[in-house]
Amino acid sequence: MTLPPGPRLPATAQTLMTYGGRMRAFPRLRARYGSTFTLRLLPGPQTVVLFSDPEDIRQIFAGDSWEFSGAGGNEVLRAAMGDQSVMLTDGQDHRALRRALMPAFSPRAVQGHRETVRRLVAAEVSGWRPGDRIDALDRMSAVTLDIMLHVVFGVTSADRLERLRPRVLRLVEVGPVVALGWLYPRLRGIPPWRAERRNLRQLDEIIAEELAARRTAAPSGARPEDGSRPDAGSGVGDSGAGSSGDDVLSMLIDAGLDDAQLRDQLITLVLAGYETTASALAWTLHELGRHDEVRRRARHAADVGDDDYLEACLTEAIRRHPIIDFVARTLRTEQHIGGWRIPAGVTVAPAIMLTQMDPQLVPDPEDFAPERFLDGTHDPGAWIPFGGGVRRCLGAAFAQMEGVEVLREVLRRVDPVANRPAGTRLRNITNVPRDGAPLRLRPR
Numbered sequence: 001m002t003l004p005p006g007p008r009l010p011a012t013a014q015t016l017m018t019y020g021g022r023m024r025a026f027p028r029l030r031a032r033y034g035s036t037f038t039l040r041l042l043p044g045p046q047t048v049v050l051f052s053d054p055e056d057i058r059q060i061f062a063g064d065s066w067e068f069s070g071a072g073g074n075e076v077l078r079a080a081m082g083d084q085s086v087m088l089t090d091g092q093d094h095r096a097l098r099r100a101l102m103p104a105f106s107p108r109a110v111q112g113h114r115e116t117v118r119r120l121v122a123a124e125v126s127g128w129r130p131g132d133r134i135d136a137l138d139r140m141s142a143v144t145l146d147i148m149l150h151v152v153f154g155v156t157s158a159d160r161l162e163r164l165r166p167r168v169l170r171l172v173e174v175g176p177v178v179a180l181g182w183l184y185p186r187l188r189g190i191p192p193w194r195a196e197r198r199n200l201r202q203l204d205e206i207i208a209e210e211l212a213a214r215r216t217a218a219p220s221g222a223r224p225e226d227g228s229r230p231d232a233g234s235g236v237g238d239s240g241a242g243s244s245g246d247d248v249l250s251m252l253i254d255a256g257l258d259d260a261q262l263r264d265q266l267i268t269l270v271l272a273g274y275e276t277t278a279s280a281l282a283w284t285l286h287e288l289g290r291h292d293e294v295r296r297r298a299r300h301a302a303d304v305g306d307d308d309y310l311e312a313c314l315t316e317a318i319r320r321h322p323i324i325d326f327v328a329r330t331l332r333t334e335q336h337i338g339g340w341r342i343p344a345g346v347t348v349a350p351a352i353m354l355t356q357m358d359p360q361l362v363p364d365p366e367d368f369a370p371e372r373f374l375d376g377t378h379d380p381g382a383w384i385p386f387g388g389g390v391r392r393c394l395g396a397a398f399a400q401m402e403g404v405e406v407l408r409e410v411l412r413r414v415d416p417v418a419n420r421p422a423g424t425r426l427r428n429i430t431n432v433p434r435d436g437a438p439l440r441l442r443p444r
C-alpha cells in the first residue's frame with residue numbers, strides 16, 4: 001500500500017520537527033510533497049497523514065465518528081480527562097455525550113453566560129491604567145481561568161473555588177517531563193508524575209465535594225458578593241435533581257450524567273477551553289496592538305456597539321495564528337481520501353495551520369485583515385480553527401462571545417500598542433505568542 005510521500009527521517013526527528021519547528025517545517029513539507037504528506041510520529045511511532053486541501057478536509061470532517069476515531073487522535077489526553085470524556089469516546093457514546101453537552105453551549109446558553117463574562121472581564125480590565133505595560137497572555141490567562149471556573153464549574157463555595165484555581169492551573173501548565181508521562185504511561189511512576197497524580201486526585205476530591213453539594217442542595221439562595229454560588233445546602237436551581245441553575249455543570253446534571261461522567265466532562269471543558277481562549281485573545285490584542293488602522297476601527301466599533309467588527313478581529317487573529325495546528329482522526333476502516341487509499345490504523349490529520357495560511361486560498365495570508373470576514377470574500381473551507389464535523393469545538397460560540405466582551409472592554413478603556421511582531425511557541429497543546437505578547441497601554 002502506498003501512502004502519500006513524506007520525509008524519510010527517523011520518527012524521533014520527525015516528532016521533534018512537528019512539535020518544535022512545524023511553523024517552518026510544515027510549509028516546507030507541503031512545498032516539497034504537495035497538499036498531502038505523511039509523517040511518522042512518536043509515541044508509536046504512529047503514521048499520520050496531513051491534509052491541507054479543503055475538499056479532503058471536508059471529507060474527513062464528514063466521516064463517521066466511529067470509523068474516523070477522534071478518541072484515537074486525542075489518546076494523549078486520556079490520563080487527565082478520563083475514559084468517559086467527550087474527547088475520548090467515539091460513535092454512540094460520543095453522540096450521547098455531545099447531546100448532553102450541546103444545550104450548555106447553544107446560542108441561548110451562550111447569551112445567558114454573557115453577563116457573567118462581562119462582569120469578570122470588567123473586573124480584570126478596571127485595573128488596567130494608561131501608562132502600564134502588561135503581558136497580554138498572562139492577563140488573558142487569568143481572566144479566562146476565572147471565566148471557566150465560574151461558567152463551567154459554577155462552584156457553590158468560594159473556598160472550593162480558591163482550592164480549585166491552583167490545581168486547575170497545575171493541570172494545565174504541563175511541562176515537558178509531565179507531557180512525556182502523558183505520552184508514556186510507564187513514566188508516571190517517577191516523582192514529577194507522582195506529584196501530578198496527587199494534584200489530579202485532589203482536583204477529583206474537590207469536584208466530588210461540589211457534586212455531592214449539588215445533589216443534596218435545597219432550592220435557591222443569592223450569590224455571595226464574589227460572584228461564586230452560595231455554599232452547599234443553598235445555591236440550587238429548579239431541577240429537583242440537585243442542579244443549581246445556569247452554569248454548565250448544572251445543565252449537565254440536568255441532562256442526567258452520572259458523577260463519573262460529570263467529572264470527566266468538567267476536566268475536559270476546562271482543559272479544552274482555558275488555554276485555547278487565553279491564547280486566542282492574546283493574539284488578537286497583539287495584532288490590534290501592531291495595526292493602528294485596524295485598532296482605530298475596532299475602537300470605533302467598541303464605542304458604537306459594532307460587535308461584528310470586534311468578532312471579525314478575533315476570527316482573523318485565529319486564522320493568522322491557529323491555536324491548534326492540526327486535529328486528528330485515527331481510521332478504524334480503510335478510507336479513500338483525495339485520491340489516496342489510507343489503511344485502517346493510520347491517523348488522518350486536517351492541517352489547520354497549512355490551510356488557513358495557504359496563499360492559494362487566502363490572499364495575502366500574512367496580513368491581519370479582519371475585513372476579509374465581513375465582505376463575504378473569505379472561503380469558509382479555509383477557516384477551520386475549531387476543527388469540524390461531529391467533533392467541531394463545542395465552545396466555539398462561547399469563545400467568540402468572550403472575545404467580543406474582552407475587546408469591547410479593553411478598547412473602551414485604553415489604547416493597547418505592541419512594539420514588535422511576536423514569534424510562536426507551543427505551550428502544552430496550544431500555540432501562544434513566544435514573548436507573552438507585551439502591550440503598552442496608552443490613554444484613549
Ligand code: HEM
Pocket residue numbers: 070086087098152268269270272273274276277280318323324327328385386387388389390391392393394395396398399
Ligand atoms: C478560541 C478558543 C478555542 C479554540 C481555538 C478551540 C479549538 C478546538 C479544536 C481545534 C477542537 C478539535 C475539533 C476537532 O477535532 O475537529 C476543539 C474541540 C473541543 N473544544 Fe474547543 N477551542 C476553543 C475554545 C473552547 C472552549 C471555550 C470550550 C468549552 C468551554 C471548548 C471545548 C471543546 C470541547 C469539549 C471539544 C471536544 C469536542 C468533541 O470531541 O466532540 N473549546 N476545540
